[in-house]
Amino acid sequence: MNGTGGRKRPLVAERRTNSTSSNAKKKTASSRRSTRRARSQGSRAPWPVRAVTGLFRFIARAIWAIGWRIAAMVGLVVLLATLYFYPQLPPIDSLIDARTRGSVTMLDREGRVFAWRGETFGGTITADTVSPHLKNAIIATEDKRFYRHLGISPRGILGAIRINLAEGRGPFEGNGGSTITQQVAKLICLGVPYDKSKWKSEADYEADCRRSSLWRKIKEVPFSFAMEARYGKDNILTLYLNRAYLGAGARGFEAAAQRYFGKSANEVNPAEAAMLAGLLKAPSYYAPTANLKRAQDRAAVVLGLMHDQGYLTDRQYRDALANPARLSKAAEQRTGGYFADWVVDSSPAFLGDSTTEDVIVWTTLDQKIQKSAEEALQTVFETRVKPGSRAEAAIVVMSADGAVRAMVGGRQTKVSGAFNRATQARRQVGSTFKPFVYAAALDMGYDMNAYVEDAPLTVYVKGSGEWSPKNYDGKYRGMITLTEALANSVNTATVRVGQAVGLEAVRQVAADFGLQSDLSTGPAILLGASESTLLEMTGAYAGILNGGSSVRPYGVLELRLQGDETPLMGQDGGIGERVISERAARQLTYMMTQVIEQGTGRRARLKGREAAGKTGTTSDYRDAWFIGFTADYVVGVWMGNDDNTPLTGVTGGGLPAEIWREVMERIEADLPPRPLPMIRPEDLPPPALAEPYSEQPRRQATPRTSGDPITDLLRAILGN
Known part of the structure; x- marks a missing residue:
């Protein structure tokens, strides 16, 4: 019998184990432990190194512990600050345009933008x-x-x-x-x-x-x-x-x-x-x-x-x-910088440089004329002025009604906010004042054919003593007509005319034509001792061209707020009251044509076009002027040094006359020639040779009165 107790042993497969592998694993683990122990014992750093290393580790752990807490606090503060600012932020529409001042946009006479201010x-x-x-x-x-x-x-x-x-x-x-x-x-x-x-x-x-x-x-x-x-x-x-x-x-x-x-x-x-x-x-x-x-x-x-x-x-x-x-x-x-500055300065402050609104200004500027004036000035200085010259110049172009078409306030033309010599510089006007002397005489009844004596003259000036004006060329011509006297800018003849009609009458005519500066009280006023700006003088000459009425130079046609259709301001300036008769103005115009044809302004002559004007040179050559007009435009030119030092060899009949001609030739290149409105000598009776011009007018007219009967009586007795 197999087994014990008659029972068979169960059939079970033998359990197979890899004893070699198991033993190897045990040996490997043991070897690793031994290696770590050996490595630890063999590579053990000295105690000072271990101490420093430990210190750094402690510091790093402390920094980390403190750092993340600080970072958390900073983050919390930033979050709270963000939440603080968030409700304070205004609606975005209110932030789009937060200017406290407005702007001025200027349009030329054709409605094109040419300048901005503000x-x-x-x-x-x-x-x-x-x-x-x-x-x-x-x-x-x-x-x-x-x-x-x-x-x-x-x-x-x-x-x-x-x-x-x-x-x-x-x-x-x-x-x-x-x-x-x-x-x-x-x-x-x-x-x-x-x-x-x-x-x-x-x-x-x-x-x-x-x-x-x-x-x-x-x-x-x-x-x-x-x-x-x-x-x-x-x-x-x-x-x-x-x-x-x-x-x-x-x-x-x-x-x-x-x-x-x-x-x-x-x-x-x-x-x-x-x-x-x-x-x-x-x-x-x-x-x-x-x-x-x-x-x-x-x-x-x-x-x-x-x-x-x-x-x-x-x-x-x-x-x-x-x-x-x-x-x-x-x-x-960038044309019209000086013009734009003048427009802003002459506008009401609340609509000009201090405006809080956006303003649109429709102006009289003609950009083509402005560019022509700038180019003319540049051409003359580049071709006829000595390199390194510090001389400055200014130009004003206007229509007969006082509308300013161009303005150059200095040699640097592409500027804004610069000193404007056309409007801000008050300089002695020299012989450019003489037309107003003859205007007073013509308005009193004299005519261009009347005679006046060109000879040495001494005038007693109360408080100053004797004054003896001299002619520019040092010559004396004897008896000459008023036309000849003006054409050749004869000082002694002009003083005689002024003395005959009265200094107050001359002052009044000049003031009525727009010369607002303080005019001299003595006889030196007759030769241009007073100061004025180029803008004022050019405006006064515009009054001669328009037939004898004053003009107030203007640059604004219309001013309105952006987006509004109703203008806030219209034209501010233009033709004013009559100053002298039209007959007197038309005779004076002819007399001034002779300045260019045969007098001191021959270098301003225009080919195939009638022009009238007057030169002016002040004492010591500190200022040189030429102001004149055609049937279309009046142009005034001034030259001088900003520090008032004398110019070198410059007279009104020289460079200023050439600048004037250059400007006129450019701005009238596309315009047909038009005759000047004037009375010629042949349209008047011949002069009475037996009655030379002296102290009384040859043809009587109602003289200008002062309004003071005593003054008028003394003037009648003394003849001045």
Whole structure:
């Protein structure tokens, strides 16, 4: 029997074990433990090293323990600050245009924009409506991660600090590493409104807002977070598009696009967009109106950034580089700067330089005439004036009714806010005053054929003693007609005429024609000792051309607020009251034609066109004038030094007459010749040779009276 107790043993497969493998594992584990013990014992560092290592580990654990707690506290503070600023942010519409001053946009006589003053806001442009090229150019240049960050860029800030320190500046001086959101935070001054009592001007306010400091940088962080949460990316970009200053008085990209390119910001091409975005770095420095080549070079850098970041294809990039942006015709010419300044200065302050509204001014300026005047002045100085000369010049062109068509206030023509020698410089007028002496005589009944003596003369001046005027050429001609006396600018004859009609009558005629300056009281007034501006003198000559009525020079036709149809102000100036008879004015016109035909102004002669005028040179050659007119326009020219030092070899019949001729030839090139309205000598009875002009008029007329019976009686007795 098998087994025990008759039972069979169960059939069970033997359990197989890999005793070799098990033993190997045991040996391997034991070996590892032994190796670790041996390694630990064999590589055990000396106790000083272990102490230092332990210390550093302790410090690291402490820093971590403290650091994450500080970070949590800072995060909590930033969160609370963000929540503090969030409800204080105003509606975005109220931030689009926050200028405290308005702008003045000036249109020429044909309705074309030629100048702006103040800060122009062209209208709201949004991130959705702006040209995609401009949007991309701004992001590529200013903040390429704009749509990926939460308002600040730590990487950008650290990079800016590194650059500033490397260049020897303070960490927050120079590059700021600011995102577009942070820049907008600065533009709205971190929510601090403009307060006139705190800042002297809006410029000071904005300068303070742009000033970087550690505290301002810290404050920008929660403020930027609040803006991102309140407005969103597109609205923040919209604020940036409308509030950024872009040079030449343009506030916002819409105004800048209109000013520089004559189009809306939603129409600019890649080259124009790059130039506008390039202005953000330094608006005044890179303004294309200041230096077009510099602006184009900056735009090329922006185009490179746009191309590198995938905003421009290779073809678009090459096309934009090959065809850089150029200024519009109006922006390129920059004509009428002096005229624009005069218009603003002569307008009411609340509608001019102190306006809080956007004002549109329709003016009398003719841009073609303005350009012709500027080119004429440049031509004469380049071809006939010694290099290095410091002499200055001014030009005024106006119509017979006083409408100013052009104004040049100095040799530098593309300026604004500069000293305007046409309106601000009061200089002695010299012999350009003499026509008013003869105007008084003609209005009293004398005529151009009357005789006057050209001989040495001495006049007693109360309080000054004897005064003996001399002729410019030192010669004396004897008996000459009034026409000859004026044509040759004879001093002694002019003084005799003035003495005969009375100094007060001459003063009154000059004042009525528009010379508002303090006129001399003595006989020296007759030879132009008084001071006046070129604008006043040109306006007075316009009164002779129009037949003897005064004019008030004007440049404004209409002034209204932007968007309004009703004008706030209309034409302010024009023809006024009659000063002398038309007969006297027409005779005087002929006498002044002889100045150009055979007198001191021969260098102003125009081929095939009648012209009248008068030269003027003051004592010691400090001032040289030529003022004259055709049937179409009156042009006044002045030359002198700003420091009132004498000119070198310049008289009114020289360079000023040549400038006048150059201006007239250009502005009348396309106009048919028209005769001047004048009375000629043959239209009058011949002079009475037996009755030479002396103390009494040959043909009697009602003299001008002073209004004082005693004065009039004495004048009748004394003959003056």
